[in-house]
Amino acid sequence: MSEAVAHDIHDDHGHGPEKGLMRWVYTTNHKDIGTLYLLFSLAMFIFGGAMAMIIRAELFQPGMQLVDPHFFNQMTTMHALIMVFGAVMPAFVGLANWLIPMMIGAPDMALPRMNNWSFWILPFAFALMSATLFMEGGAPAAGWTMYAPLVLQTGDAFPFLIFAIHLLGISSVMGAINIIATIMNMRAPGMTLMKMPLFVWTWFITAYLLIAVMPVFAGAVTMLLTDKFFGTAFFSAAGGGDPVLYQHIFWFFGHPEVYIMILPAFGIISAIIPTFARKPLFGYSSMVYATASIAFLSFVVWAHHMFTVGMPLAGELFFMYATMMIAVPTGVKIFNWVSTMWKGAMTFETPMLFALAFVVLFTIGGFSGLMLAITPVDFQYHDTYFVVAHFHYVLVTGAVYSIIAAAYYWMPKWTGHMYNETAGKIHFWWSTISVNVLFFPQHFLGLAGMPRRIPDYSVQFADWNMVSSIGGFAFGLAQIYFCWIVYKTIKGGEKATDQVWEGATGLEFENLPSPVPYHSFTTAPQIR
């Protein structure tokens, strides 16, 4: 190990990054682009989070107090679009950029110039989308799902929304192509497919999902665009179209999309738990197959989002059983993580705490998902706060928690500095208590019948909404604290060792120094 490290440091002499701002604009270095993605995602997380604060402030009490209903609808729509496409997805792409080349022993991504392009499209896409907040008729307000015909009533914002989505799609697809090309062609000698770390595997499968469904989404929004401006009638019943068709196309994209946001998280958790349990991952190959089955099943369950549109009984049954089947491979993963910890010598540093919270809280989200999969009861849960609670458990305490865990876990490797462990633990407990105060009561609200996306509610929902809002503000504040921790870690802190964590394995910990030099693995490592 030390030999390889010394070799890399020597090689690195005189090949550092360019100076100045243009370094970031012109960069083709996977580490720079990874950093750009991650910082952009953090900024969008705070931006989208601010909108969530407006939503929770309005819902603090029954009645209308702060914003008018139209603006409230803009907030729910924009919050979702920004969090899905601006925060979670770019964060995972950023992690992929940083980690995949280091994990497979490659010097960079396979297509570095395209990599630069796929990042730099994003700020422009979100500039287009955010600009709609200041337009005649306001930002899009028909929900992030953009159901026709309601979304066709959007004002000047409409074409901006569609083109922003086209750009986001192009960016994601280019990122996905790059990741597949990197994994297929750039692995170090001896790094066979079944030796790849699970983060690489989950991203490999996610990239295929992206290539398969982002074009379908682009097609769906293009049809919306032509329906509005060019006289087509894909989704207009008057012209012979069908609004339900939109929902089918959207969810054919939308369901794989939610797995795009969770599969890389599975990879992260599969890296962190073995490190702090000091045991190799239990059931590596079953993890790979489980990920592939989840990805496959994601294509045949989309209509469980739309049980109430009026489907034949056979269809409802099919989508119900297919959805429940996903619990099997997901259960395999949960049990593998638990088995990895079984009799392990565990320690509880911040990344491990977030990973453990992921396992517990994501499972709660999975269970409420199973409840929603039961067609007859879905008729009651549909479009209530129960759904909101469900997808926030899987996306916030699932996807976002895994991203935070990854940040704590790999930040010492990236920056060369340890974060402040006490601060990390405070951030963890503060977030985990507040996020449950925030989202758990929403289960009760939903079961009691409170509809989602409505700025006002009946007085019987008042207490739990107030509790939820308090949790929301506390959780929001905790993330500002996280930004401060990240800033302090980049600026300085205790020097990290090359291995960083006692039990850490993998090329990035065993074969590279901390911080990682600007160019790593210019000579491919030999995999035993």
Added chain:
Amino acid sequence: MEPESSRAERKSNKRLVTMLVAMVFFMSGFSFALVPLYDIFCEITGLNGKTADGPVAVKQNIDPDRTVKVQFIANMNSAESWKFKPDVFEMEVHPGKLEETLFYAENMADVNKVARAVPSVVPGQAARYFHKTECFCFSEQAFEPREGKNMPLRFMVDPELPEKIKTISLSYTFFELDRVAVK
């Protein structure tokens, strides 16, 4: 900075990327192919109770022992300045017999209007056993200001209609066309 890559590697990058880009184009095409596929799927499964867009030729083959109840429903998509209702709300018909009924629509505004009725049958499985030889829903209907008119519907319930279906509801929703993009 270019990674050190042999020529063979670059060549395989090119092939792989070409294949992946082809997948992207294929899936874009697939999203548009879903539109006709959905129609076919609906026709086979009876999803959405879509009936044929044009007149169908039928042979009378009356089954006098069986009666089916046909109910008529008329809705406006937006409740502005229109009157729209069926002449009768319910009919008892024999499968295989050609029947006729009327729907009445009136434009209560002072301007010319064009509208179109979109049919839907419940239960959906009955849609392909419900044949229309003439229907005001086959074409757009133009109205003078304040004009009201009776519009005919000639239909036949197919004798092949599954036994378990005793009642068919035929619903029309009337769409005013200048409100949508169709000009």
